[in-house]
Amino acid sequence: xxxxxxxxxPEVTSEQSSSMASPQSNVQTNHPMTHHNNKWTKDHPxxxxxxxxxxxxxxxxxxxxxxxFCYYDAFxxxxxxxxxxxxxxxACWIEAMQEELSEFERLEIWELVPRPDKVxxxxxxxxxxxxxxxxxGILKNKARLVACGYRQEEGIDFEESFAPVxxxxxxxxxxxxxxxxxxxxYQMDVKTAFLNGYLREDVYVSQPDGFxxxxxxxxxxxxxxxxxxxKQAPRA
Numbered sequence: 001x002x003x004x005x006x007x008x009x010p011e012v013t014s015e016q017s018s019s020m021a022s023p024q025s026n027v028q029t030n031h032p033m034t035h036h037n038n039k040w041t042k043d044h045p046x047x048x049x050x051x052x053x054x055x056x057x058x059x060x061x062x063x064x065x066x067x068x069f070c071y072y073d074a075f076x077x078x079x080x081x082x083x084x085x086x087x088x089x090x091a092c093w094i095e096a097m098q099e100e101l102s103e104f105e106r107l108e109i110w111e112l113v114p115r116p117d118k119v120x121x122x123x124x125x126x127x128x129x130x131x132x133x134x135x136x137g138i139l140k141n142k143a144r145l146v147a148c149g150y151r152q153e154e155g156i157d158f159e160e161s162f163a164p165v166x167x168x169x170x171x172x173x174x175x176x177x178x179x180x181x182x183x184x185x186y187q188m189d190v191k192t193a194f195l196n197g198y199l200r201e202d203v204y205v206s207q208p209d210g211f212x213x214x215x216x217x218x219x220x221x222x223x224x225x226x227x228x229x230x231k232q233a234p235r236a
Contacts, residue, residue: 078130097126124206
């Protein structure tokens with residue numbers, strides 16, 4: 001019952017098959033074919049490139065390693081060294097120690113003298129502290145040079161040891177009077193307060209670790225002003 005049944009199919013010669021246009025032959029050969037490329041190549045236009053051209057391409061693995069290194073470096077900065085040798089591994093702590101000694105020179109805390117006979121020389125020690133802000137971020141790396149005053153004996157190395165302070169009642173009376181008179185009260189914090197007090201006794205300390213005078217390695221420092229850790233430092 002098929003109407004096409006028995007209809008002869010014409011044969012196509014090779015010449016006719018070559019002359020017939022295929023769908024692929026309609027594509028222009030001079031048109032560039034676009035291929036998806038997920039890799040960076042050097043053939044991109046310059047205005048499409050972000051960043052300096054001399055910088056090498058960073059993969060995700062490299063960026064991950066750089067992030068870990070930055071985190072590790074920040075973590076080390078927030079760690080307080082226990083010894084002087086540990087502090088030498090961080091440039092920020094070396095700078096903090098240099099800043100502390102510069103403050104000593106500015107305030108004229110000591111003078112380098114030959115070591116006297118039959119005099120106890122107090123050793124010095126570096127104390128490292130990380131100052132944090134109210135948000136918990138690192139504000140400053142502080143290195144403080146203190147004296148090991150536990151070796152001092154009362155009556156020999158010092159006479160008195162006390163810290164003059166104001167009574168709380170006196171502070172309240174002062175603030176009440178200032179409020180009654182409409183006066184302005186200013187509050188201040190004295191930086192390195194102990195280093196501004198003069199000593200009555202002759203106190204000798206050793207040269208700090210890492211900052212020994214190469215020309216006079218056996219000399220010691222004679223203190224002119226008080227130093228943190230001394231028994232008489234609060235009184236001064």
